[in-house]
Amino acid sequence: MSDATLAPAAGKPPKRAVMIYSRYERFWHWSQALLIFILTFSGFGLHGTHGLLPFEVAVNLHTTAALVLIALWAFTTFWHFTTGQWKQYLPQLSGLPAVIRFYAWGILTGAPHPYSKTLRRKQNALQSLAYLLFMVMIGPALWSSGIVYLTYPWWSHWAIGTIGLPAVAFIHTAAAFLMITFVVIHVYMTTTGKTVTHYVKTMITGYDSVELTAAEVAFLEEEKSDLLKK
Amino acid sequence: MLRGVPIRALWALLIAFAFAGPAPAAESAGPAAIAAEKSKAAKTSTADHTKFKALEGPFASGPEVTKACLTCHTEASHQVMQSIHWKWDTISPTTGKRLGKTRTMNSFCGSPLSNEPRCTSCHAGYGWTDARQPPPNEPSNVDCLACHDKTGTYKKIPTDAGHPAYVERKVGDKMVPPPDLAKVARSVGAPGRENCGACHFNGGGGDAVKHGDLDTSLIKPSKELDVHMGVDGQNMTCATCHTFNAHIQSGSRYATRSIDTHGKDLPKDDHDRATCESCHGAEPHKVSKLNDHTDRVACQTCHIPEFARGGVATKTLWDWSTAGKKDANGKPIFIKDDHGHLKYSAEKGDFAYGENVRPAYKWYNGTIEQVNVDDKLDGRIEPNGILTLNRLMGDATDPKARIWPFKEMKGKQPFDPELKTLLVNHVFGKDDSAFWTNFDLPKAIKFGMEYAGLPWSGKIDFIETRMYWPITHMVAPKDKALNCAECHSRDGRLAGITGVYLPGRDHFSWLDLLGYAAFGLTILGIAAHGTARLVMRKKTTGAH
Secondary structure (H helix, E strand, C coil): CCHHHHCCCCCCCCEEEEECCCHHHHHHHHHHHHHHHHHHHHHHHHHCCCCCCCHHHHHHHHHHHHHHHHHHHHHHHHHHHHHCHHHHHCCCHHHHHHHHHHHHHHHHHCCCCCCCCCCCCCCCHHHHHHHHHHHHHHHHHHHHHHHHHHCHHHHHHHHCCCCHHHHHHHHHHHHHHHHHHHHHHHHHHHHHCCCCCHHHHHHHHCEEEEECCHHHHHHHHHHCHHHECC | CCCHHHHHHHHHHHHHHHCCCCCCCCCCCCCHHHHHCCCCHHHCCCCCHHHCHHHCCCCCCHHHHHHHHHHHCCCHHHHHCCCHHHHCCEECCCCCCEECCCCECCCCCCCCCCCHHHHHHHCCECCCCCCCCCCCCCHHHECCHHHHCCCCCCCECCCCCCCECCCCEEECCEEECCCCHHHHHHHCCCCCHHHHHHHHCCCCCCCCCCCCCCCHHHCCCCCCCCCCCCCCCCCCCHHHHCCEECCEECCCCCCCCCCCCCCCCCCCCCCCCCCHHHHHCCCCCCCHHHHCCCCCECHHHHHCCCECCCCCCEEEEEEHHHCCCECCCCCECEEECCCCCEEEECCCEEEEEECCECCEEEEECCCEEECECCCCCCCCECCCCEEECEEECCCCCCCCCEEEEEEEEEEEEEEECCCCEECCCCCCCCCCCCHHHHCCHHHHHHHHHHHHCCCCCCCCEEEEEEEEEECCCCCCCHHHCCCHHHCCCCCCCCCCCCCCCCECCECCHHHHHHHHHHHHHHHHHHHHHHHHHHHHHHHHHHHC
16 A cells, blocks of 8 residues: 555644654563463463473473563563553443444444544554453463462462462463463554555554654654654 | 492491400410301491300300300390380280280281291291291290391291201201301301391291382392382492381381371481381472472382382282192192292182382371281171271371371281181191191181180181282482372372372362352353454455
């Protein structure tokens, strides 16, 4: 698709190619993706779903990747709060039905996406909700139960004869199933852009076409020209 | 190797203390032959037994030698007579029950009662011919040589209540010359593997029969077979771990420690070293994840992948119910299998053997509930009709319990179906009731029960039994220890262990079902959605 299709409709501000995913965000996203893949593969190996890894290798891989991911998440959480990007994840329930309707039907009939990206709001309502779920439920369920499991020797004497360890295993496994389900949906959703690979390219390059207000254009051109694609 | 040095040094000290008597008279050179006998112990000990006047001999019997030993080692007999090696009688520290070889039943020969001169050939003394009574309470009846002979010529005759041969004797098919008791007496030193092994490797009536992890392959083992005792490695003896305090050994199957929280045994300590933790501590692994296992898994479980690894098969089944068959000529039948093992013996019944056997795994807290010869079996026989002769206590909820490896011995042995007790079988003796002479079981049992002074209804039935022998010897080198997946897998070695969540083995079936279903349905949904998108796009493009 060419830029011509993006010609602004009357009354709408022009779209500009702007850096919307900073270098750190992209680093965070892709390293997280890799770690989640490693964790899924080694984790389901440990669970007994497949036998492609020797148990010992799977344990070491899973533990190492988990610790790295926890560190990455800790730093990213810090990043979210210092940069104010955490606001991206605030749910906007009012916009939700329109987005759901679009993915269920509109996308098939070629209807326009009910939401357009802005600098202040990079995600649509459904995305925000999904990522929020990921960040406050699936992620924490995994890392908290994982840390509890890793520290088993510290509480094992107390847990003898209790459901302690099975409960931890249950939470971890349940959250892992939610995680892989999230990931396949997430990956599929990346194909729903202008082209099948548009969103993936965006997450690699960081640039996307975004509606900018006149004030934003003026600000970016004056102060942050490096964020605007020439 | 650095670790080996202090252990050897400790040994040298030990030997020095154990065999240091009062200084011998300097003049007593003795005959040249005696001088030529260079006792190994003398190299490190302060006493050279070849120089003792009291040991010049000649000696006519074992007790005479003992008397000579006692002239210097004044307390030795009194100490030995306190030990289980002498008494065959002990109180379980966990159950308080009185146990011991003369009371507690096993799935091999059953009971030594009425079979004494044979069974008591492994008693640490001389002349115990009636096991209904305590052993003969005379210091000279303690057998010093069985444990301290270093010539290798001193052997107790299997049928003489602990005595060696004093004249040339026929044992089996071989003529056994009598040992030169004076020479044996002058050879004494710290017990070696062959001393302990003479009885412990041959328990149950032959090499490897009983334990499964103790047999003659351990006399000169490779470190591949036993990483501690290997002559090409640490070359430890039994007593390196089974340390003795005043002739009382540490380590006992009547008082096993399932977990040793005391940990390393230090020089100024209790000198009780019969657990792995005594030397290795509670967290011996460099990989910390492995140390996370030591609270619930015994060291032996991973480090002894198989027992009976030394090329000697151990007995795994003994079925007394078939004993006594004779051929057409009235001769008792004996049949050997392809490996030369007796698989049927008219004297003993059917046998099965195993080499390189994978242990059975069970929770075990150190308490064993044994069946004694006079115990009523009511409530002990399981619904499947099996009687466990030594019930292992402990489960996952018990902090003292760990998962231990065992040799499972299967038996079928005579019992009284009316009075519900096991029966004493009089197998050996120079009388017309002994089963191995007459093959008449009721007659042998009658004799045995009367001898033991126990009631018998006159009825004989056979009950299937199980016995569990903790596996703790034949520790493999660490590279041969079990890898994780041996247990952390769906049908691994610990498939029968209950009460713990074992990653890789366990899962919540319905959670898995739900999880896989959610994942699968999502993929299906995506496929449907994607297909719909493709089809619709074609339609829209086609329409343009």
